[in-house]
Amino acid sequence: MREILTEIGTSIRKNKLRTFLTGFSVAWGILMLIILLSSGNGLQNGLMANFDYMANNSIELYSSRTSMPYAGYAEGRIIYLSDKDIDILRKEFPNVDKVTSSAWYSGAMMTCGDRYINVSMHGVRPEHTDVFKINMLEGRFINRQDIDARRKVCVISQPVREVLFGTESPLGKEVVQSGVVWTVVGVYKDYVYGNQNSAFIPYTTGQLVYMKNDPWIGYIVFTLEGIETDDRMAAFEESVLRRLSYEHNYSPADKNAIYLYNNFNQFKGMNRIFRGLDMFIWIIGLGTLLAGIVGVSNIMLVTVRERTFEFGIRKALGAKPSSIIRLILIESVAITALFGYVGLVLGMAAMEVVNHVIEAAATASPETFSMFRNPTLDLRAAVSATVVLIIAGLVAGYVPARKAARLKTIDALHHNK
Numbered sequence: 315m316r317e318i319l320t321e322i323g324t325s326i327r328k329n330k331l332r333t334f335l336t337g338f339s340v341a342w343g344i345l346m347l348i349i350l351l352s353s354g355n356g357l358q359n360g361l362m363a364n365f366d367y368m369a370n371n372s373i374e375l376y377s378s379r380t381s382m383p384y385a386g387y388a389e390g391r392i393i394y395l396s397d398k399d400i401d402i403l404r405k406e407f408p409n410v411d412k413v414t415s416s417a418w419y420s421g422a423m424m425t426c427g428d429r430y431i432n433v434s435m436h437g438v439r440p441e442h443t444d445v446f447k448i449n450m451l452e453g454r455f456i457n458r459q460d461i462d463a464r465r466k467v468c469v470i471s472q473p474v475r476e477v478l479f480g481t482e483s484p485l486g487k488e489v490v491q492s493g494v495v496w497t498v499v500g501v502y503k504d505y506v507y508g509n510q511n512s513a514f515i516p517y518t519t520g521q522l523v524y525m526k527n528d529p530w531i532g533y534i535v536f537t538l539e540g541i542e543t544d545d546r547m548a549a550f551e552e553s554v555l556r557r558l559s560y561e562h563n564y565s566p567a568d569k570n571a572i573y574l575y576n577n578f579n580q581f582k583g584m585n586r587i588f589r590g591l592d593m594f595i596w597i598i599g600l601g602t603l604l605a606g607i608v609g610v611s612n613i614m615l616v617t618v619r620e621r622t623f624e625f626g627i628r629k630a631l632g633a634k635p636s637s638i639i640r641l642i643l644i645e646s647v648a649i650t651a652l653f654g655y656v657g658l659v660l661g662m663a664a665m666e667v668v669n670h671v672i673e674a675a676a677t678a679s680p681e682t683f684s685m686f687r688n689p690t691l692d693l694r695a696a697v698s699a700t701v702v703l704i705i706a707g708l709v710a711g712y713v714p715a716r717k718a719a720r721l722k723t724i725d726a727l728h729h730n731k
Contacts, residue, residue: 336609337653340703343607344654347599347699348661348691354595356669356689358588368535369412369445373551374575375399375534375558381570385563393562393571396529402557403536409550411539412444417517417532419524424491424513426478433474433491434512437520437531445535453485453500460499460516466523469500469514477511494523538578547579600702607650611710615717639715646711647704654703665689 377393395415403410417437424433440457442448448455451472460467468489475484484498496515521527541547551574559566669690 333613333649336613337649337656339605339609340607340650341653341657341660343599343602343605344657344699344703345661345664346602348658349665350595350599351592351695351699352661352665352689352691353686354588354591355691355695356665356672356686357591359689360687361584368447368577369537370577370581371539372445372535372537372577374577375536375554376573376575377533378570378573380564380568382565382568384565384568387563391564393564394530395534395572396531398529399558399561400531400534402561403534403554406557407550407554409538409540411537412441413534413536414439414441414445415517415531415534416442417520417530419515419520420492422492424474424478424489426484426487426489429478431474431477431511433470434510435468435491435520435524436512436514437517438514439517442514445537449503451501451503452483453498455500455502456514456516461518464519464522465516466494466496466519467499467516468496469502470498471510471512472501472503474511474513475501541578544579547576551576604706607706607710611646611713613649615714635720639712642715643708643711646715647707650703650707650710654700654707658699662691665691 375395377395380387380389380391380393383389400413400415403413415438418434419437420435421432423430438456439461440455443455450469453469455469456467459465470478470484470489478484478489479487484501487498489496489498496513502514517531521529538550541550555569555572555574556566558572559568562571564571669688672687672689
């Protein structure tokens, strides 16, 4: 093996420019492949992070107005969702897992001493954290005891905490909104981009304080288990809407009375798009890499032509065709592996720099809606690219190696003579 590597080194030194240009095309191809794969990964991470505040297998229900008359009722009647609808989902649909609701009750000035900020009050259930991904920074979330006892407690967002309390801990302290005193029990990191000065309160307390104990809830969100196919999902949606139409006494054909938004289907659609994007990126990247591999194949063909007389002497001295094939293949793999590794390192280093810049910008402006995040390549993709490169190097060297091994000894010795 040492002798083979010495011969390869000698061959490369004799053709420095040609080897460099060929190797540059290989390095450029793997560099572009890494950049393309990393960019696709960054785009996917950015989009998923911006929509990662809710469970992927969730469905939302919103009430609105009827769009057609039914059973003596005129069109335009307002439909109100209530706790009874949640009971229907839990008891009559076995595929429903977690159910929660949310209602916007008030948007008014919240004060603490001489500090104040306008805050939106949202009534929620303890199951809210099972459906929505809420990052608690301090304290706790709304629990079942808060619901049952109709406690006047609230969980405020980080922006509200910074305005009302600064660097002090707000836990156990009181805030006032619209004449109602609330005790702060937790602080959460806002999960919606934009200026979201909000607070969570027990939905039962919100109904009592703001709705005069009206059971109305704003919207319902629930997660699903055991529904995998599009046909079963469509049948489930149809059965839910039909059942709710009977409950609220509006036409089952009326699609405007209660609106269903399926996040599960949206995420499946996004995953299909990303799979197509990954395939497209691999095709473009491999095409670029192929151009470099063709260059390797060409240089090996030229090498075989220039060393034909040498191969004839080897065969005359008893060298087997397999030894000639092995020599050429090792040289081909050495060139592709060396320059491919250079392209791999440069590509991953470049994307690490890009990732550092993006993270710095996100830290400076955390509320920014980012379409590009963490554009780095995982180990599996890097290994896949390396394997592709090695296989391509073997293929590029096999054709000239096979040609050299098939040469007759006498023809090789008379080459260029």
